[in-house]
Amino acid sequence: MPDRPGGGPLGIFGGTFDPVHFGHLRLAEEAIDGLGLAAVRWIPAGQPALRGAPQVTARQRLAMVRLATADNPRFAVDAAEVEAARASYTVPTLERLRQADQCGAQRPLVLLLGADAFAALPGWHRWSSLFDLAHLAVAHRPGFPVDLASLPAALADCWRGRFRVQPASLSESPAGSIFSFAMTQLAISATEIRALLTQGRSARYLLPEQVIAYIRDEHLYPEY
């Protein structure tokens, strides 16, 4: 999926999306406006490296992300991690995106993360190499304040050295800085949605109707 040459900063949004919900969608939409991104590329994880096996297949999670994002011209979906059928790690994913037939070396890439995912960064494979490949933008998430005192020391040092207040500076270099952005606070999680569905309760208004219809038609979450 090559991007337009010279396109503006591109948001990269990885996740398990088991299932995708309005918290994810607002994060991506508000990142575009708040950070001045040209677009967001959604990358569902094939086999998430840091958590147990998702309850549904990678192809089903990909299908849900496609349904949820289809009507937004600023969103694109990258199926490569799902098709690779091996553990997904972000650094190799970004190295793939840096290839000449993808985004190339110069386009600013901005890895979008909720504050919970950011705090867990030191557990990621080769996490400090992320900054050679992309900027990071951390979205506020209810229940997960970005509090330097409670971050792992190496990550807090990273924040102090790399944090930039002005998103405008994001387009001045391809990688290396940390930004944060406030988004509409939505205390929605895929864990909560799965729990509702397995109890036979309604998840309406937490995720798009077309995703709920797909879940129902495919009998994705037991008991639903």
Ligand code: ATP
């Ligand atoms: P689970 O509950 O299964 O852990 P999740 O709802 O956190 O799932 P993921 O697919 O793990 O969803 O998250 C992908 C990314 O979206 C992560 O960076 C996460 O921090 C972020 N995110 C998820 N939900 C929200 C939300 N409600 N507000 C802000 N960020 C969110």
